[in-house]
Structure formats: structure tokens, C-alpha cells
Amino acid sequence: xxxxxxxxxxxxxxxxxxxxxxxxxxxxxxxxxxxxxxxxxxxxxxxxxxxxxxxxxxxxxxxxxxxxxxxxxxxxxxxxxxxxxxxxxxxxxxxxxxxxxxxxxxxxxxxxxxxxxxxxxxxxxxxxxxxxxxxxxxxxxxxxxxxxxxxxxxxxxxxxxxxxxxxxxxxxxxxxxxxxxxxxxxxxxxxxxxxxxxxxxxxxxxxxxxxxxxxxxxxxxxxxxxxxxxxxxxxxxxxxxxxxxxxxxxxxxxxxxxx
Ligand SMILES: Nc1ncnc2c1ncn2[C@@H]1O[C@H](COP(=O)(O)OP(=O)(O)O)[C@@H](O)[C@H]1O
Ligand SMILES: CC(C)(COP(=O)(O)O)[C@@H](O)C(=O)NCCC(=O)O
Ligand SMILES: [K+]
Numbered sequence: 001x002x003x004x005x006x007x008x009x010x011x012x013x014x015x016x017x018x019x020x021x022x023x024x025x026x027x028x029x030x031x032x033x034x035x036x037x038x039x040x041x042x043x044x045x046x047x048x049x050x051x052x053x054x055x056x057x058x059x060x061x062x063x064x065x066x067x068x069x070x071x072x073x074x075x076x077x078x079x080x081x082x083x084x085x086x087x088x089x090x091x092x093x094x095x096x097x098x099x100x101x102x103x104x105x106x107x108x109x110x111x112x113x114x115x116x117x118x119x120x121x122x123x124x125x126x127x128x129x130x131x132x133x134x135x136x137x138x139x140x141x142x143x144x145x146x147x148x149x150x151x152x153x154x155x156x157x158x159x160x161x162x163x164x165x166x167x168x169x170x171x172x173x174x175x176x177x178x179x180x181x182x183x184x185x186x187x188x189x190x191x192x193x194x195x196x197x198x199x200x201x202x203x204x205x206x207x208x209x210x211x212x213x214x215x216x217x218x219x220x221x222x223x224x225x226x227x228x229x230x231x232x233x234x235x236x237x238x239x240x241x242x243x244x245x246x247x248x249x250x251x252x253x254x255x256x257x258x259x
Pocket of ligand 2: 007008009010064105106107108109110131132133134135150
């Protein structure tokens with residue numbers, strides 16, 4: 001079975017793929033200090049508690065935090081006796097090479113989202129991923145990642161208000177009951193919620209203008225369903241897009257190796 005690990009700047013998600021479906025998906029806060037042994041204690045406890053029968057034989061990692069990769073590699077070597085494939089490393093093949101400026105590094109999550117988006121929906125696609133940052137990945141007709149947009153994430157925007165202004169509290173995102181807030185928290189939620197709807201709609205409009213062709217828009221990330229209720233922009237909302245991409249990239253690399 002395949003262990004797919006998607007490490008974002010906020011959360012790290014582990015999914016077990018049995019060849020046909022995901023048996024389990026678990027989340028842990030991203031922390032570069034967490035050791036391989038700590039990961040394993042957490043992971044094996046969840047396996048036992050949920051009575052999940054899994055024998056991990058392969059692993060694939062996408063990490064937007066380079067420092068965590070070392071301990072995740074040790075986890076795979078020590079406890080699953082396998083060498084993980086790390087997206088973005090030269091030895092990890094992708095179906096189509098990204099077309100970006102020479103020397104630039106594309107976030108592995110964006111490469112993986114591109115692969116899954118293209119496999120499911122074909123080309124001329126915009127994938128919007130609501131993570132720590134909100135990313136827009138533009139996928140060409142042939143499935144190549146050709147660039148995109150990076151905007152501050154939803155929670156990051158709320159956190160920035162709290163950090164910079166003494167009278168603004170820490171607030172969690174939710175849809176405000178009204179646009180005109182009648183207390184500080186409601187005002188902040190309105191600013192970020194409706195600001196974000198405008199941001200996503202505006203950026204997608206500009207991308208489509210620049211590309212001058214019909215494009216599908218796919219949303220992913222934990223906060224995608226929240227925003228999907230107030231915009232008609234998204235052709236699909238797919239929570240597990242990154243995980244699906246990891247499975248596809250792993251399969252591609254195994255075929256290439258003749259496994
Ligand atoms: N379902 C959810 N409801 C509310 N907040 C969420 C949800 N899923 C994720 N978040 C928040 O959204 C932000 C981005 O999370 P995540 O998508 O895990 O980011 P990353 O992939 O960058 O680690 C975090 O602040 C997280 O706490
Ligand atoms: C833009 C990101 C920070 C998003 O990461 P996330 O929100 O998933 O933690 C990540 O994809 C990244 O570090 N990218 C490198 C630069 C680039 O993609 O162009
Ligand atoms: K992400």
C-alpha cells in the first residue's frame with residue numbers, strides 16, 4: 001500500500017491508498033522539529049485505534065516545507081522499509097514538465113494539483129488551493145503547469161490584522177451573517193470573507209482574460225467549500241485533489257521503473 005504525505009506550511013496530511021481507494025486520511029500540525037519516531041507513534045496509534053489494516057510498502061511526499069523532508073524520509077526508511085519518492089526532486093518524474101522561468105522552483109503541491117486536475121478535467125484549467133497561501137495554478141492544454149498566482153491565505157490575512165492592530169482580536173474565518181458588521185469580529189470576518197470572494201473572482205477573471213480561452217476552475221483545500229457557497233466560479237470542489245495527484249505521480253514513477 002502507498003503512504004501519501006502532503007506537507008503544507010500549516011498541516012501535514014497522511015493518506016493510505018490501497019490501490020483502489022483511500023483507507024484513511026489523518027492530519028498533524030506541520031512541525032519541522034517532529035522526529036521520525038514521533039510521527040510513527042502518532043501514525044501507528046491511529047492505525048490501531050481505527051483498526052485500519054495497512055501494510056505500507058511505498059511512500060510519496062510533497063512538502064512545501066523543505067526542512068521536514070529529512071525526518072519524513074527517516075520515517076519511511078526506518079518504519080516502512082522503503083525509500084519515499086519526493087515530488088520536486090530530479091528523480092521524481094512528472095507526466096509533463098512545468099514551463100516556468102529557468103531556475104525557479106514550483107511548490108510541489110502545485111505540481112501535484114496540476115497532475116490531478118489535468119487527469120480529472122483535462123487541460124486549460126485553473127486550480128485554486130486554499131492553504132496557508134492561496135495558490136492559483138494554471139494548467140495548459142497539454143497538462144503542463146505554466147505558472148499562476150500566490151495570494152496570502154485566508155487565515156494568514158486574519159492573523160495579519162490581529163498582529164498589526166492592537167485592538168483586533170484573533171478571529172476564525174466564517175461566513176458573516178451580514179456584510180455590514182456591527183461588532184469588531186463581524187467586521188473582520190466580513191472584510192476577509194467578502195474580500196476573498198472578490199480576490200478569487202478578480203484573479204480568475206484576469207487569468208482568463210490573459211489566456212483568452214475557456215478554462216475550468218477547480219477549488220481544493222479545507223476552506224474551498226466555505227467560499228464555494230457564494231460564488232459560481234468553481235466547476236468542481238475537490239478536497240482530495242492533492243492526494244489524488246500524489247497517487248498518480250507515484251503510479252507514473254512505478255511504471256517508469258518497470259515495477
Ligand atoms: N475545514 C476547515 N475549516 C476551517 N479552517 C480550516 C479548514 N481546513 C483548513 N483550515 C485552515 O486553513 C488554513 C490552511 O490549512 P491547510 O489547507 O491545511 O494549509 P496547508 O496545506 O498550507 O498546510 C489553516 O489555517 C487551517 O487551520
Ligand atoms: C505557495 C506555497 C507557499 C503554498 O504552500 P501551502 O499554502 O500549501 O503551504 C508553496 O506552494 C510554495 O512554497 N511554493 C514555492 C513557490 C512557487 O510555487 O512558485
Ligand atoms: K496546499
